[in-house]
Amino acid sequence: MEKFVDRVKIFVKGGKGGDGAVAFLREKYRPKGGPAGGDGGKGGDVILVATSSKHTLLDFKYKKHYIAQNGEPGKGKKMHGKDGEDLIIYVPVGTVVKDAQTGEVICDLVKEGQKCIVAKGGKGGRGNARFATPTNQAPTYAEKGQKGEERWIILELKLIADVGLVGFPNAGKSTLLSRLTRAKPKIADYPFTTLSPNLGVMELDWERRLVIADIPGLIEDAHKGAGLGHEFLRHIERTKFLAHVIDVSDFREREPVQAFEAINRELELYSPKLAQKPQIVVANKIDALSDRSLLSELEKYFKEKGYEFYAVSALTGEGIEELKEGLWKKYEEIRDKESAQVT
Template identity: 75%
Template sequence: MRELFLDRVKIYVKGGRGGNGAVAFLREKYRPKGGPAGGDGGKGGDVVLVATSSKHTLLDFKYKRHFKAENGEHGKGKNQKGKDGKDLVVYVPVGTVVRDDQTGELLCDLTQEGQRCVVARGGKGGRGNAQFATPTNQAPRHAEPGEEGEERWIVLELKLIADIGIVGLPNAGKSTLLSKLTKARPKIADYPFTTTKPNLGVMELDEERRLVLADIPGLIEDAHKGAGLGHEFLRHIERTRLLLHLIDVSDNRETDPLKAFELVNRELELYSPELAKKPQIVVASKIDALSDRSVLEKLKEAFEDRGYTFHAISSATSEGIEELKELLWSKYMEVEHAPAGKV
């Protein structure tokens, strides 16, 4: 199941080699001293990445990892320049970050449809002997070879572009909530790690108000060290503007709600301090399975004292869902027009 969503790959790219310049002389009946006429070689093609919304994973690169653009043609006689090599266009999902594998240098961040990035330039074509003619050397017998194209290994890393990221411990109810807020249909079951890949959904309040939500696999303690599944997908909420932090408050919960909140935030901080600074809304889930509703008032007070907005819902009965949609929209708009910080 997990291999169907590939979000990090390493590929080899190489620009085309430039064509060699030609060594040639005019041999025409009425021009016995026609002089040098070797044409230049054509430029090698570039390897170009282009962002497209028609792709949602890097799965295409699982089996094909070498990409080489076309070589330029060699120059010809009669001052004929060789054809330039064709660029090799490689389509990647919108949201792909490209880095040099050896240096870690950020080459480009493809966040918009149709955005292009040249990752390996083709080599220049060599000059033909016609370019070397001078008054003192009217018959040069040498030309330049074409240059090799750039080559490198690059890392493609997909970061989903969502407005709001849903985080929380495994089995907090993130996938179910996503299905309630949007038309997404993630895998849902009553056991941890149901979600083995990020899920996206679009929450539409009306024709003009819509937000993209991302459900990230549950975080567990030491996720920043690679434990569990969450660390593998945390990059997908780095672009979000607002986090919906879901905590289980049902009677059969395994972790105290405040402890669960602190655990997830600690893992966010250890993975990326910038990620931990994102504004959050705390949402208590599974209140239909909570026998003592006074717990909610205590939690509301505790979280509001810390500066967080608190809301309670039940995905099973839809209690609080419509209010949550409006809350998410209003808080998102606040974040859009205010410096980053707690909501």
């Protein structure tokens, strides 16, 4: 899935340390008091933090320079300057950070909340109060603050799909992807149209985005190599859940249920772990179902089994908004559960 690698180059610089101060105590009855210059504050660091609420590196296409705050200089009466504030930059989970010059990997941000200091702030200089010795009780010099580290770094993001679309060939997975996202996958009325995975980003609004993967159709005996086999299932192994697409255009008896079960058997044979991922059921092509009462029976069947059920037409758009909200709700539910386990 090469084309989904996002890559940007940015400049990061830690804040400069504050200079140490040269000062002396001035008291009423001690015109020549001791040295009292305080230390400079430390410069702020530039820190990357991984967050799952970002999915792209788009922000960095516009803003390229990131410089943390300088430390404040020391003051008289041995007062130290304030440290500069760290500059926190949020990047999507899955971002690999490299030094632009050497190509060396600085860090691999794979977990929510993981941090990486990419440019340290400079140390503050010591004030003259620190340099008093028995032989020099009134030093007139102080240290300068050190410069912050600076460098160009490369951020690389391999998009990881949050949701995987599974189902038989021709169920309408690619059509659905094109409805939910701006992706333009190939769609056709013959099986095995999709040969390699397509990704798209579903955006409900600025903050609610999901990466959806559309993969080739599975068929019975895929594990024995039937159809396109099942190797491509590795592309959805890291998703949070699966949206199982079933074709409900003029069906008879238990056809959609049988299709659903057949796909799940193949998932199980590929990887029990994948088969255990949460699933929601998407009954597609309701525009081509003349007897809609069949739909409520299906809905009842799946809901009794504990599945959320959405009836849609990827062709006309019917039910799509509800599905979008449902996908987001499911995603949030799983994400919250996962982060509760982590902490």
